Amino acid sequence: MIRTSIVFLFLALLCVLLLQRPASAHGGVVEEEDLCVIKVNYLRGHFKIYQPETDGHKEYCEDLPNATETVFVMEYLHDSLGKAEVDFRIIKDVTGKGRFARWEDVAEIDDIDSVTVFYREPVVDPDLLTVIHDFSEEGDYIGVVTANVDGEDKIYRAVFPFEVGFTGYGYWPFFIVVLLIIQVQYFVMSGRFRRWKARRVGAAATLCLLVLAVPDAHADDWVSTRGVYTVSYESSLRPIEINQMHAWTLHISSDGKPVLNAKLSVDGGMPLHNHGLPTRPRITEELGEGNYRLDGMRFHMQGDWEISIEIAANGSTDTVVIKLSL
Numbered sequence: 001m002i003r004t005s006i007v008f009l010f011l012a013l014l015c016v017l018l019l020q021r022p023a024s025a026h027g028g029v030v031e032e033e034d035l036c037v038i039k040v041n042y043l044r045g046h047f048k049i050y051q052p053e054t055d056g057h058k059e060y061c062e063d064l065p066n067a068t069e070t071v072f073v074m075e076y077l078h079d080s081l082g083k084a085e086v087d088f089r090i091i092k093d094v095t096g097k098g099r100f101a102r103w104e105d106v107a108e109i110d111d112i113d114s115v116t117v118f119y120r121e122p123v124v125d126p127d128l129l130t131v132i133h134d135f136s137e138e139g140d141y142i143g144v145v146t147a148n149v150d151g152e153d154k155i156y157r158a159v160f161p162f163e164v165g166f167t168g169y170g171y172w173p174f175f176i177v178v179l180l181i182i183q184v185q186y187f188v189m190s191g192r193f194r195r196w197k198a199r200r201v202g203a204a205a206t207l208c209l210l211v212l213a214v215p216d217a218h219a220d221d222w223v224s225t226r227g228v229y230t231v232s233y234e235s236s237l238r239p240i241e242i243n244q245m246h247a248w249t250l251h252i253s254s255d256g257k258p259v260l261n262a263k264l265s266v267d268g269g270m271p272l273h274n275h276g277l278p279t280r281p282r283i284t285e286e287l288g289e290g291n292y293r294l295d296g297m298r299f300h301m302q303g304d305w306e307i308s309i310e311i312a313a314n315g316s317t318d319t320v321v322i323k324l325s326l
Helices: 002-019 079-083 103-107 172-190 195-213
Strands: 029-032 035-040 043-050 069-076 085-092 116-124 128-134 139-148 155-164 230-235 246-254 263-270 282-288 291-297 304-313 316-325
Touching (some): 035 155, 069 079, 085 128, 116 139, 263 282
Antiparallel strands (some): 085 139, 230 246, 246 291, 263 304, 282 291, 304 316
């Protein structure tokens, strides 16, 4: 019984570890209306990162897939930035804070020059800042943009941690669990466990596989507040990962019939953290048969989320709230 309990506990712990996703904090770069926006205190700019040698014109907000030549572009949205002296620094992340690193953590570094991999001296650029750096190795880095606005005493900064060589977990957790179940099945078939013990181990492994294999593409139906509409959704990203832009397909019905020509308004956030979505998702296409394409979905941290969808069709307006945990 003791051995079986240990094996059962091991499988359960493995399941939990594989389900963990990297948490992201509120950095200096956020996404608004599908655009990356960097916040230098109250000053803002469109922020784009390119890796032309490997990905052509593909744009990134923060994390980068390759250690290669990288172009950082910041288009100013405030005239004050065009008159300010702006410098740009990239350092290796030695703060130990990861995604939660702030300027206070960077300021505590004794010799910042020793961990600096790129630095551009303060320059006044009328419209935008453009810098190019060739990363020689993968790893965790922190970008720091500093603006000294003429006529103001304060210096404003934006700090954004990012990873070079970021690929995500992919399907490795799924394959690991499959191999684990094959191994458990071997023990079961070889007769090394009694039948009742094998059932406990097999149940734990099977539960783990089911959770990982179908984590985020929901077939659940969500009923609106007054019961007028029923909504289900399917994500283009399976499983849904933190900080990855993706789309949903919404299916809306009423009394078992698809709802056509509906007007949809989407909002959401994390009630426990008292903040909204980092993007502004919107319906981009009606696909027919009660299906609608919802673009601009992105979740920037782990936790419990709520997506609120207001539906107006055939003279009836009602709201459905979809809850999900990442």
